Amino acid sequence: MNVVDFHCDVLCKLLMDEQLTFRAGKLESLDVTYERLKAAGTVLQTFAIYIPQLLNGRLEPILESVDRFHQLILTCEDMKWVKTVQDLDFCLNNGKIGALLSLEGVDGLQGQMSMLRIMQQLGIRAAGLTWNHANWAADGAMEPRGGGLTAKGRTFVEECNQLEILIDVSHLSERAFWDVAELSARPFLASHSNARAICDHPRNLTNAQIKEIIAKQGLVGITFVPWFVSQAEVVGVDDLLRHIEHICELGGENHIMLGSDFDGIDRYIKGLTHPGELVSLQDALLKRYSSTQTEHFMSGNALRFLKNSLPNA
Ligand SMILES: [Zn+2]
Known part of the structure; x- marks a missing residue:
C-alpha cells in the first residue's frame, strides 16, 4: 500500500550533525532513512525545515537545511523533488518517492515577504507560521498569552495564498488558528496534530477546529507523538486508532492523513518507531476499516488534496 507522511524532522538532525547521512548507517540515529521509506512503500514524504531554538531567527540555517535536502536526500536514486x-504524478507513475519541503516556523524570514517569495522559489510548498512559541507572525500553541496573528502574520497568510504555499496550523494557538480559518482563501492543513477530545493537549485540535478543517476541505495529519496520543505510560497503535475513529465520527473520513513527526520525537508508540514499521498501523486499520478507507488514510486523502493544491508546472 502507498504511504504519505506529511511531517518528519530528519532535516533538523541532518542540519545539526554533519556526520549523518540519509542512508541507513551503523548508528541508526535517524528514524527516517531512504531504505525505510522504500520499505514502507512511501510515495510522498514531507521534510520539514525546523530550526532549533539556539539557531532560530536567522535565514542562514533555513538555507543550510535546503542545501542538506539537495545534498543528502535528493541524491538518493529514487527520491524525486x-x-x-506534475512532479507528484511522475512519482506515482514511476515508483519514485516524492520529497516535499515545508517550513516549520517562519522566524528566520524576519517578517520580510520577499524572503517568503524566495522560499517559494526554493521549493517550499507548506509553511507553519510558528513552532510552539510566539514570533513576528503569530502565537504558538504553548504561548501562555494565546494571541492570534500579527498584522504581518495576516499579510503572510495572504501572500502564501497567492504563492500557493499551504498553511500548516499544527503549532498555532487556538486564536491564531481561527484567524487563519477566517483569512485563508485556500484549504489549510494541520500536518501533525491529533484530537483533543481523545487526548487533552494544547497541540491537539478541538472538535470545532477539526470540523472547520473538514468544512474548508483541509487535512489533519494524525501524529505519532506518544504524549499527543494518550496520557497512558505505554502507548500503542490502537490508541492512535481512537483519534482516527473520532475524526471519522466528526465527518472527517476523507480528511485524515499521516504526519508521523519521526525524528522530532524521542519516545515512540509501541511498534511504530520508524517508517519501516508503518505496516503495523496499516494492519491495525485493516482490522477496523475497509481497504479503501485504509488506503485513503495511508495516502489517498493527502494525494487527492495535493493534486488540488500544489502549483501546476
Ligand atoms: Zn512540530
Whole structure:
C-alpha cells in the first residue's frame, strides 16, 4: 500500500550533525532513512525545515537545511523533488518517492515577504507560521498569552495564498488558528496534530477546529507523538486508532492523513518507531476499516488534496 507522511524532522538532525547521512548507517540515529521509506512503500514524504531554538531567527540555517535536502536526500536514486502536481504524478507513475519541503516556523524570514517569495522559489510548498512559541507572525500553541496573528502574520497568510504555499496550523494557538480559518482563501492543513477530545493537549485540535478543517476541505495529519496520543505510560497503535475513529465520527473520513513527526520525537508508540514499521498501523486499520478507507488514510486523502493544491508546472 502507498504511504504519505506529511511531517518528519530528519532535516533538523541532518542540519545539526554533519556526520549523518540519509542512508541507513551503523548508528541508526535517524528514524527516517531512504531504505525505510522504500520499505514502507512511501510515495510522498514531507521534510520539514525546523530550526532549533539556539539557531532560530536567522535565514542562514533555513538555507543550510535546503542545501542538506539537495545534498543528502535528493541524491538518493529514487527520491524525486515534488514542487508541482506534475512532479507528484511522475512519482506515482514511476515508483519514485516524492520529497516535499515545508517550513516549520517562519522566524528566520524576519517578517520580510520577499524572503517568503524566495522560499517559494526554493521549493517550499507548506509553511507553519510558528513552532510552539510566539514570533513576528503569530502565537504558538504553548504561548501562555494565546494571541492570534500579527498584522504581518495576516499579510503572510495572504501572500502564501497567492504563492500557493499551504498553511500548516499544527503549532498555532487556538486564536491564531481561527484567524487563519477566517483569512485563508485556500484549504489549510494541520500536518501533525491529533484530537483533543481523545487526548487533552494544547497541540491537539478541538472538535470545532477539526470540523472547520473538514468544512474548508483541509487535512489533519494524525501524529505519532506518544504524549499527543494518550496520557497512558505505554502507548500503542490502537490508541492512535481512537483519534482516527473520532475524526471519522466528526465527518472527517476523507480528511485524515499521516504526519508521523519521526525524528522530532524521542519516545515512540509501541511498534511504530520508524517508517519501516508503518505496516503495523496499516494492519491495525485493516482490522477496523475497509481497504479503501485504509488506503485513503495511508495516502489517498493527502494525494487527492495535493493534486488540488500544489502549483501546476
Ligand atoms: Zn512540530
